[in-house]
Amino acid sequence: MIVIADDLDRDARNNAESGISSSQTAILVFVPLFLLIGLSTLLYISSSVVRRLKTLTTSVEQIGEHFVPSEEVMRESGGHMDEVDVLVEKTRIVNNKLNDWEQELHEKNEELIRSKKLAAIGTLASGVAHELNNPINNITISAQVLQRKIAGDAPPEVTQIVDEIIGQTLRVKGIVSNLLEFAREREPQLSTVQLPEVVRNAYEQVIRSTDTMDVEFTLDTRDEISIRADAGQLERVFINLFSNAVAVMEGKGRLTVKMEEEDGSVVIWVSDTGKGLSREDQEKIFDPFFTRREKGTGLGLAIVMNIIRQHGGGITVVSEKGMGTVFEIHLPKGAD
Amino acid sequence: MTFRVLVAEDEEIARKHILDTLEAEGYEVEGADNGLDALREIEADEFDLLIADIKMPKMDGLELLERVRQVSPGTKVIVVTGYGSINSAVTAMKEGAYDYLPKPFDLDELVLKINKARERKSL
Numbered sequence: 001m002i003v004i005a006d007d008l009d010r011d012a013r014n015n016a017e018s019g020i021s022s023s024q025t026a027i028l029v030f031v032p033l034f035l036l037i038g039l040s041t042l043l044y045i046s047s048s049v050v051r052r053l054k055t056l057t058t059s060v061e062q063i064g065e066h067f068v069p070s071e072e073v074m075r076e077s078g079g080h081m082d083e084v085d086v087l088v089e090k091t092r093i094v095n096n097k098l099n100d101w102e103q104e105l106h107e108k109n110e111e112l113i114r115s116k117k118l119a120a121i122g123t124l125a126s127g128v129a130h131e132l133n134n135p136i137n138n139i140t141i142s143a144q145v146l147q148r149k150i151a152g153d154a155p156p157e158v159t160q161i162v163d164e165i166i167g168q169t170l171r172v173k174g175i176v177s178n179l180l181e182f183a184r185e186r187e188p189q190l191s192t193v194q195l196p197e198v199v200r201n202a203y204e205q206v207i208r209s210t211d212t213m214d215v216e217f218t219l220d221t222r223d224e225i226s227i228r229a230d231a232g233q234l235e236r237v238f239i240n241l242f243s244n245a246v247a248v249m250e251g252k253g254r255l256t257v258k259m260e261e262e263d264g265s266v267v268i269w270v271s272d273t274g275k276g277l278s279r280e281d282q283e284k285i286f287d288p289f290f291t292r293r294e295k296g297t298g299l300g301l302a303i304v305m306n307i308i309r310q311h312g313g314g315i316t317v318v319s320e321k322g323m324g325t326v327f328e329i330h331l332p333k334g335a336d
Numbered sequence: 337m338t339f340r341v342l343v344a345e346d347e348e349i350a351r352k353h354i355l356d357t358l359e360a361e362g363y364e365v366e367g368a369d370n371g372l373d374a375l376r377e378i379e380a381d382e383f384d385l386l387i388a389d390i391k392m393p394k395m396d397g398l399e400l401l402e403r404v405r406q407v408s409p410g411t412k413v414i415v416v417t418g419y420g421s422i423n424s425a426v427t428a429m430k431e432g433a434y435d436y437l438p439k440p441f442d443l444d445e446l447v448l449k450i451n452k453a454r455e456r457k458s459l
Contacts, residue, residue, distance in 0.1 A: 136440045137347070
């Protein structure tokens, strides 16, 4: 019995040992194998992901400009950025760029619409003005003939009415002249002009046609500021701005012109102590035919805007109701 | 001494009033309502002065000026331009016009210019 039991036990031990030995062999073979396969797969997947991320990053980089991480971003990342950080940062930059471009595109589009609208109005204005020439001429001549015929014989009210007709035709002549000036958009004839001199001449012209007794005019500048510009057109700019200022101040207040040279350009401020402009009016102030005056044609500032733009400059308005108005003009000095 | 003036203007009202006014000032006057008729008048007859509107049917004022300079060099030409058409006025003066007048014009100014032309002739 005991011998049989010992035999069975030995067999069992042998079997167990052989099983353990097989298992050990299997472990020794398969674990490194699986580890190798696992690591290879992991390496393959990660390199594939990184490669794809790099491709994506390059594409994003190509869409945007060359990427330079900002100091702030570098600080936040502790001086090291992995592929995902880089991609996130690049996407953010590209997104910002796209927003900027969208804004720029929107502004350019607005500008294009405005210039197309102005061109259409210009064509219309020019056509109307030329067509009006003959009828106005006929009315003027007829009224003058009537004035000659009744001279000394007609009752005073008749003479007065005829004078009024002639006066009104002169007014229409002024409107037609403004329309043509607005529509003409002729190229500036550039020469070297002394800005302070142009400003003084313009104000002298305004004095001749408007009551400026109670207007205090100041020109704040050093003596010599010269730019390349069309002297006649620039004078028109200041005549229009000054006439407007005197009108909104109802002939009483301070009109100040200040000018300074900046790198390659001149900045001019024309300020009045008038009633000022509401926000809505400020947006429309340079639109043709927009006027706040009963007898205005609404072309003065549209002409100003056209001339300034043709000189490669810009004009903006800053105003507040009751606080007066300041026009800021930027003009390139141009090559001497 | 007579001073003969031809008024070439297609606007009837303006033409009539200019003719009446000049006649009252003692000028001998004729009218034409287009450039071509004005040229025919000048070819057929002698005129001291031509008042020519720039914009006219059949032949415009600038062409009329050019032709008149050829067929009747002694005739002075005053060109009437539309308001703001300073370029056509400059062209006309270069082409040999005696003077120009922008529309709408003052009758007194027109008479003054013609009086001056007559004084020059009599000198």
